[in-house]
Structures are given as structure tokens and as C-alpha cells.
Amino acid sequence: MAGRRPGQTQTRADILAAARNQFGRRGYDGATIRGIAAEAGVNPALVHHFFGSKEQVFVAALNLPVTPAAITEAITQGPRDQIGERVVRLFLGLWSAPETRQSFLALVRSVAGNEQIASLMRQFLEHAVVGPVSAALDLPPLRLTGAASQAFGLAMARYVIQVEPLASATDDEVVALVAPVLQYYFTP
Structure with a gap:
């Protein structure tokens, strides 16, 4: 070789x-x-x-705009009762930055239109995010995938479909609205 x-x-x-x-x-x-x-x-x-x-x-x-380590760290580092806010702020920051938004949009389109890429993302998220966070916080994987569904739904409504008034709400308004819902999933 x-x-x-x-x-x-x-x-x-x-x-x-x-x-x-x-x-x-x-x-x-x-x-x-x-x-x-x-x-x-x-x-x-x-x-x-x-x-x-x-x-x-x-x-x-896959040209992912964020490493799983950054997501895992946002979830596991810091007070447990603030996970929802940390995750929403990280997510909003990533989607708001022009350089990462384009990558996320391409990824959403790829995952939605290609079962092979969707399968890879599933395996990867299970291995690199859900497993480590589940172990670190002693939470069932179902709760973590529930939180992920909320975050992905937020991204679809705010950035892809651009549903108003969510699309034009300030980050602080979105955090106030969504963080408590995400926090539920991280509370044993």
C-alpha cells in the first residue's frame, strides 16, 4: 500500500x-x-x-456542519436543568449562520430524498450522539430521540418551510417557547 x-x-x-x-x-x-x-x-x-x-x-x-462532540458537549456539560436552553441556543446558532445553514439544508434534502443517506445518519446519530448522551445522563434512548424530533421539527418549521411567526421570531422568543419542551426530555 x-x-x-x-x-x-x-x-x-x-x-x-x-x-x-x-x-x-x-x-x-x-x-x-x-x-x-x-x-x-x-x-x-x-x-x-x-x-x-x-x-x-x-x-x-457528508459535509456535516457540526460535530457530534459539540452536540454531546452542549447536552452533557453544564447544569442539567439548563440542557433545553443550551441545546436550543446551539441549534439556533448553527442554523442562523450562513455557512452552516447551507450545509444543514443540503443534509435535510439528502436525508429526506435518499434512504441510504438516511440510514447512515440514523446509525451515526445512534452511535455518536444518542449512545454517549444516554450513558452520560442515564436516560433511555427514546427520550433522546424524542428531543431530537423536537429539534428537527423546529428546524423544518423555522428554516426550511419558514412558518410564520416562528420564522421571524427572535432567538430569545424561540428559546422561551421550545427550551422547556426539550428540557422535559432530559429530566428523568
């Missing part, structure tokens, strides 16, 4: 293409750094060099 090849940009692009293919064929759980490296024709160490972990390769391959 080859080590580092000339052309950092092309090598990185080859790894991402291989990652998309591996995740698509094998799912998140079945894809490996070794498999991605083999398909890209590089050493696994080069995949780690460019991306770090399998999770980071996945985030880059």
Missing part, C-alpha cells in the same frame, strides 16, 4: 470519495479506517492524518 502521495488536495478528495463509498456500502458501523484507506489506495495513517477518527471522516464525507 502506498503511503503519502503527492498532491494533498487530491489525496484528501480520494479519501473522502472512498469514505462516502464505504459508508454507503457498509453503513457507519461496518465502515473502517482500514477499508477507507484500502479503497483510496493510501495507508490508514494518512486517513488519521487528514481526519483523525472515523467519526471525523464521516463528518467530512
Whole structure:
């Protein structure tokens, strides 16, 4: 197997293409750094060099606008009785920023229109967010997926469909409205 090849940009692009293919064929759980490296024709160490972990390769391959670690940290770091507010503020901030909004919109369209991508996102969220948060907070996964459904519904109504007056409400108004609902899911 080859080590580092000339052309950092092309090598990185080859790894991402291989990652998309591996995740698509094998799912998140079945894809490996070794498999991605083999398909890209590089050493696994080069995949780690460019991306770090399998999770980071996945985030880059699907062009996710936020890492699961940021979501997990927003949920688990800080007072438990403020989780709802932290999550809503993180979510609103990500959707409001032009550079991440476009990525989220593309992701929503991809997940809604492609079962393979939807399946990958399910596996990934279960592995990278629901599992760790469930363990950290000692909550059943059903409660976490309920919270996720609220957040995704908010995104659809406010940013995709742009239902008024929710679409033009201030962030503070949305936090006051939605945070208590999300907090319910994180309260044992």
C-alpha cells in the first residue's frame, strides 16, 4: 500500500470519495479506517492524518456542519436543568449562520430524498450522539430521540418551510417557547 502521495488536495478528495463509498456500502458501523484507506489506495495513517477518527471522516464525507462532540458537549456539560436552553441556543446558532445553514439544508434534502443517506445518519446519530448522551445522563434512548424530533421539527418549521411567526421570531422568543419542551426530555 502506498503511503503519502503527492498532491494533498487530491489525496484528501480520494479519501473522502472512498469514505462516502464505504459508508454507503457498509453503513457507519461496518465502515473502517482500514477499508477507507484500502479503497483510496493510501495507508490508514494518512486517513488519521487528514481526519483523525472515523467519526471525523464521516463528518467530512457528508459535509456535516457540526460535530457530534459539540452536540454531546452542549447536552452533557453544564447544569442539567439548563440542557433545553443550551441545546436550543446551539441549534439556533448553527442554523442562523450562513455557512452552516447551507450545509444543514443540503443534509435535510439528502436525508429526506435518499434512504441510504438516511440510514447512515440514523446509525451515526445512534452511535455518536444518542449512545454517549444516554450513558452520560442515564436516560433511555427514546427520550433522546424524542428531543431530537423536537429539534428537527423546529428546524423544518423555522428554516426550511419558514412558518410564520416562528420564522421571524427572535432567538430569545424561540428559546422561551421550545427550551422547556426539550428540557422535559432530559429530566428523568
